[in-house]
Amino acid sequence: MTEEIAIQTNELTKKFGDLVAVDKVSFDVKKGEIFGFLGPNGAGKTTTIRMLCTLTRPTDGTATVADLDIKKDDHEVRGHIGLVSEKLIMYDRLTAYENLKLFAKLYNLSKDQMEKKIDELLKLVHMEKWKDKQIGTYSTGMKQRINVIRALLNEPEILFLDEPTLGLDPQSTAEIREFIRKLNTELNTTIILTTHMMVEADMLCDRLGIIDRGKIVALDTPENLKKMISGNDNLVTEMNIPNLTNTMVETLQACECVKTISRLDNTKIKVQANGDDAFDIILDTVRAGGGKITSVKNLEPTLEDVFLHITGREVRDQANVKQRAENRGPDGHSMGGGGNRRVR
Amino acid sequence: MKAKQLLSHSAWICWKDLLEFARSKMALVMLLLMPLFMMIMVGFIFPDSAAMMEDVPIALVDLDSGPMGENFTMQLEGLNEQTGMMVLSGATDIEDIRTQIYAGDIDGGIVIPANFTQNIMAGQQGTIIIMTDQSNPQLSMQTQQALSYVIDEMGTYAAIGMLSASDSNTTLATVQPYTVEIEDLVEGDPSYFQFVAPGIMAMVVMMSLMTGLPHAISYEKDTGTLDGMLVAPIHRLAIILGKVLAQTTRGMIQGILILLLAMLLFGVVIYGNILIVLLIMLLTVLSFVGLGILVTSFTDKEETASMIMMTMMFPMMFLGGVFFPIEQMPGFMQTISSVLPLTYATSAMRKVMILGAGMGDITTEILFMVIFGLVFLLISVPMFKRAMNK
Ligand SMILES: Nc1ncnc2c1ncn2[C@@H]1O[C@H](COP(=O)(O)OP(=O)(O)OP(=O)(O)O)[C@@H](O)[C@H]1O
Ligand SMILES: [Mg+2]
Numbered sequence: 001m002t003e004e005i006a007i008q009t010n011e012l013t014k015k016f017g018d019l020v021a022v023d024k025v026s027f028d029v030k031k032g033e034i035f036g037f038l039g040p041n042g043a044g045k046t047t048t049i050r051m052l053c054t055l056t057r058p059t060d061g062t063a064t065v066a067d068l069d070i071k072k073d074d075h076e077v078r079g080h081i082g083l084v085s086e087k088l089i090m091y092d093r094l095t096a097y098e099n100l101k102l103f104a105k106l107y108n109l110s111k112d113q114m115e116k117k118i119d120e121l122l123k124l125v126h127m128e129k130w131k132d133k134q135i136g137t138y139s140t141g142m143k144q145r146i147n148v149i150r151a152l153l154n155e156p157e158i159l160f161l162d163e164p165t166l167g168l169d170p171q172s173t174a175e176i177r178e179f180i181r182k183l184n185t186e187l188n189t190t191i192i193l194t195t196h197m198m199v200e201a202d203m204l205c206d207r208l209g210i211i212d213r214g215k216i217v218a219l220d221t222p223e224n225l226k227k228m229i230s231g232n233d234n235l236v237t238e239m240n241i242p243n244l245t246n247t248m249v250e251t252l253q254a255c256e257c258v259k260t261i262s263r264l265d266n267t268k269i270k271v272q273a274n275g276d277d278a279f280d281i282i283l284d285t286v287r288a289g290g291g292k293i294t295s296v297k298n299l300e301p302t303l304e305d306v307f308l309h310i311t312g313r314e315v316r317d318q319a320n321v322k323q324r325a326e327n328r329g330p331d332g333h334s335m336g337g338g339g340n341r342r343v344r
Numbered sequence: 345m346k347a348k349q350l351l352s353h354s355a356w357i358c359w360k361d362l363l364e365f366a367r368s369k370m371a372l373v374m375l376l377l378m379p380l381f382m383m384i385m386v387g388f389i390f391p392d393s394a395a396m397m398e399d400v401p402i403a404l405v406d407l408d409s410g411p412m413g414e415n416f417t418m419q420l421e422g423l424n425e426q427t428g429m430m431v432l433s434g435a436t437d438i439e440d441i442r443t444q445i446y447a448g449d450i451d452g453g454i455v456i457p458a459n460f461t462q463n464i465m466a467g468q469q470g471t472i473i474i475m476t477d478q479s480n481p482q483l484s485m486q487t488q489q490a491l492s493y494v495i496d497e498m499g500t501y502a503a504i505g506m507l508s509a510s511d512s513n514t515t516l517a518t519v520q521p522y523t524v525e526i527e528d529l530v531e532g533d534p535s536y537f538q539f540v541a542p543g544i545m546a547m548v549v550m551m552s553l554m555t556g557l558p559h560a561i562s563y564e565k566d567t568g569t570l571d572g573m574l575v576a577p578i579h580r581l582a583i584i585l586g587k588v589l590a591q592t593t594r595g596m597i598q599g600i601l602i603l604l605l606a607m608l609l610f611g612v613v614i615y616g617n618i619l620i621v622l623l624i625m626l627l628t629v630l631s632f633v634g635l636g637i638l639v640t641s642f643t644d645k646e647e648t649a650s651m652i653m654m655t656m657m658f659p660m661m662f663l664g665g666v667f668f669p670i671e672q673m674p675g676f677m678q679t680i681s682s683v684l685p686l687t688y689a690t691s692a693m694r695k696v697m698i699l700g701a702g703m704g705d706i707t708t709e710i711l712f713m714v715i716f717g718l719v720f721l722l723i724s725v726p727m728f729k730r731a732m733n734k
Contacts, residue, residue: 053575057733074733078577087568091360093367098360105356106576108349134367150572 006031006158006190007052011061014047021047023214024061029192029207031157034184036205037194038303044214045194046086049162052192053083066157082156086163088147092136096127096146099135100153107154121149125179141172148179159183161193165200177204198303210307217310225306235278236305238270240295241286248289257281260308272305350585353578357586361560362593375594379548379602383610386540386667398428400487403435403444403453410461412470417456419498429494441475452476452487485536538613541606542693543666545599545621549628550664550686552595553588554657557636558649560587566646580732581725584637591636592629599625615700624692624706631685631713634720641724641731665690688712 007029014022022044029035037045050056052065054074063070066080083089090099097118104114122128125145135143144164151159161180165173181204183189195201201208202222210218210225218225241248244267253261257275264270271282286293301309365371404420406413424430433450435441441453455473464470474491476484561584564570573583603621606612614621639656643649661667663677664686670678681687692709695701703710 053571055571055574075577078575081575083571083575085568085571087571089569089572091364091569093364094360098363102356102360103572103576106353106573106578154576 004030005064005067006033007035007063007065007192009052009061009063012048012051012058012063013060014044014051014056015059020214022051022058025211025214025216026061027209027216027219029190031190032184032188033206034180034191034193034204036201036208037192037211038196038198038201038208038307039194039211040196042213043211045196045211046162048211049083049085049160049192049194053081053160054078055083079154080157082151082154082159084148084151084159084161084164086166088143089150090135090143090147093134095132095134096122096138097131099146100150103150104153109153117153121152125149141168141175144168144172144176145179148176152183155187156189158190158192161191163194163196165195165197173200180204198307202303208303210310212307212311218306222303225303226301228306228309234301234309235273236270236299236301237273237279237282238264238268238297238299239282239286239293240268241291241293242267243290243292244269245289245291248286248291251289252282252285255281255285260305262308270299272301272308346579350579350582353582354586354589357573357583358589358593361587361590365590365594375598376601379544379598379605382544383537383541383602383605386536386544399431400429400452401433401450402430402487402491403433403441403450404456405435405437405441405453406456407437407458408456408460409458410465412461412464413456416460416470416472416498420454420494423494423498438473438475445475452484452491454491485539489536537606537610538698539694540667541602541610541612542697543664543690544606545602545625546628546686546689546693547661547664547666548598548602549592549595549625550632550660550689551657552591552598553629553632553636554639554660555650555653556591556594557584557587557633558640558643558653559646560591561640562643562646562649565644574732580729583732584640584725584728588629588633588636592626595629596622596625612697614697616696616698617702620696620703620706621693624689624696624709627692627710627713627717628685628689630717631689632717634717634722634724635685637728638720638724641727660684660686663687685713685716688716 005028009028010026011024012022012026013020013024025044025048037048039045047056051058052063052070054070054077057071065077068077068080070077091102094102100118100121101114104117109117118131119128122131125148127142127145127149130138130142135146138146148161148164164180165176168176177200180191180193184191193204205222207220208218208222208225209216218228220228244263249261249263249269252258252269252271255273257273257278258271259274260272262270273279273282275281283293283296299305404417406417421432424432435444435453438453438455441450441455444450445453453475455475457471457473460470460472472495474488474495476487561570564573570583574580603612603614607614635656639649639652643652659680663670663673663681664684665681666686670681670687673681688709692706692713695706695709699705
């Protein structure tokens with residue numbers, strides 16, 4: 001049974017002073033799967049990854065990676081993993097080749113092994129022509145390609161990717177996602193990735209842990225998670241109301257059956273509600289407030305709705321309502337506050 | 345096997361650091377500019393040119409009753425008439441000069457000792473004693489330098505006259521009939537550059553470890569690249585060792601640049617063995633490496649690192665005897681000086697470079713640097729390992 005498990009955590013906890021960044025998190029990752037962590041900024045995704053990569057010591061709890069204890073056998077764990085972290089692990093003044101060479105040497109590759117491996121990896125991401133150019137001259141997407149293959153020099157069984165597509169344009173994003181999938185299917189690499197992009201989580205991950213304020217609030221396949229709220233009494237609907245006012249949104253929010261409201265733009269809102277007569281109540285409330293509904297669209301629930309459903313609509317959702325409209329990236333669904341672009 | 349890997353890893357990390365460094369134009373310019381700037385600054389603060397002196401009150405005592413003393417006095421007066429450097433007055437003996445200096449009447453004195461004529465007649469060098477007001481180190485240094493320069497010039501002049509009629513056996517006495525002895529001076533040669541160059545060399549080595557090392561680590565921590573090394577299965581010490589090697593190389597290059605600048609532009613001469621000079625530089629590295637690592641382990645962010653460094657460096661720079669002789673400092677500061685490795689590095693460097701001292705003369709300094717270095721390494725290495733594992 002343990003053969004099948006790549007990572008196992010048991011009440012893993014990390015505190016920074018009073019702040020509990022990761023709160024008694026327990027989960028398993030099976031060998032060969034793509035496991036995703038989905039959560040807003042500050043949820044604790046990076047901290048969890050850093051603990052599993054032996055970069056930060058857990059305050060409490062245990063975890064094994066490749067059957068090795070992350071606290072006791074930290075040195076051994078490092079031989080089995082690769083990390084693509086939030087920040088680029090690359091030196092701008094070195095060429096791609098020199099960067100890769102440094103890390104190959106740190107992983108004790110012999111000269112022949114190194115040359116072969118570097119060539120092979122560069123080819124994989126179509127960067128052979130650029131290998132002798134300094135990283136500083138690369139575009140963000142090119143940097144990330146080198147950054148990703150750097151983590152593969154030691155042919156890791158388990159690869160950690162922390163927001164691998166953050167700050168990339170749609171084309172580079174698609175390339176990196178395809179590359180991740182290819183690694184998983186062709187080399188059977190176990191992959192743990194974090195993201196705050198719903199679409200990314202949905203399309204890439206075999207299983208998904210939704211993490212919020214340091215806790216895993218749901219863990220299942222994307223399909224099952226979505227099913228959770230697509231039952232009969234759950235409703236996700238998008239309405240166009242040209243004379244939409246804040247008062248209308250507030251009265252709707254006050255309704256018993258309404259779970260969350262997001263304001264998509266000046267005239268459009270998306271309402272998540274439950275209860276048999278929820279749809280009627282919503283329409284009535286809007287009309288009673290003087291709202292003129294020009295169109296209504298009932299939607300398939302997305303992971304975003306799942307997240308809103310699970311975490312409820314409290315103080316932080318108010319902020320989300322405001323930000324969401326601005327934060328819609330090319331991927332459509334992006335969650336939580338922005339402002340965490342990759343610096344460099 | 346493990347040790348070999350550790351060394352190999354640190355060598356590659358050092359390679360990476362030096363490569364980055366060599367490709368940073370700014371860093372290269374600073375490498376050259378900093379020493380040059382420092383030497384020039386020092387040169388301006390402590391002017392060394394005799395031409396800058398004017399009407400300095402100096403007492404002249406001729407204790408020698410022979411013709412050579414008289415000759416010297418005449419030469420000095422003649423030269424002074426042309427340059428207007430000094431205002432010459434008289435004094436009865438060395439004690440009198442001392443009293444007059446204490447009273448502030450004169451800034452220095454020139455003494456022609458009793459056996460001056462006799463020595464020169466015997467084919468030896470004639471010694472001239474120079475005394476200066478040491479309570480004012482700049483002026484003292486300046487006066488000394490100017491006087492030494494003047495006496496040197498006069499010596500050359502006298503030598504020309506003596507060459508033809510020479511029957512003496514000492515060539516030195518012919519070429520340089522007058523030699524200067526500086527009374528009550530702390531140590532070394534009168535040139536201020538000669539005095540500060542060894543200290544500055546020790547200081548840049550110190551700086552490369554005390555600022556370069558924490559900066560190198562905290563910079564990588566801030567940008568996130570340090571994680572790449574930490575997540576690799578390498579010994580934590582390989583990281584710090586690699587950085588130490590790189591910083592040492594940089595510090596040594598800079599130290600040698602200073603030496604070359606001092607020699608080429610400022611006429612500094614090394615009297616001792618250059619290999620011992622290099623050895624002292626390495627020992628300076630050793631004595632500061634632990635302290636550098638310690639500070640590195642305590643600093644999370646680059647800014648904090650820089651701030652801590654600055655607060656630690658300044659006292660060291662000024663109390664380490666680089667710019668002023670320690671003997672001129674108040675007692676409690678001398679006590680602080682006596683526990684700073686820079687003091688010993690500077691002292692050893694100065695003894696070797698200026699006085700031509702050998703290994704045997706600097707054992708105290710070497711011992712202190714080695715012990716200080718080892719103690720701080722023992723404290724800092726576990727600290728560093730812990731800090732990397734937070
Ligand atoms: N070194 C640290 N010291 C103090 N607090 C920290 C530290 N690292 C993270 N935190 C805090 O822990 C919480 C979780 O942070 P973490 O970086 O794990 O979030 P995240 O899910 O990766 O968010 P993001 O989407 O912004 O990357 C945050 O509140 C953060 O401020
Ligand atoms: Mg993060």
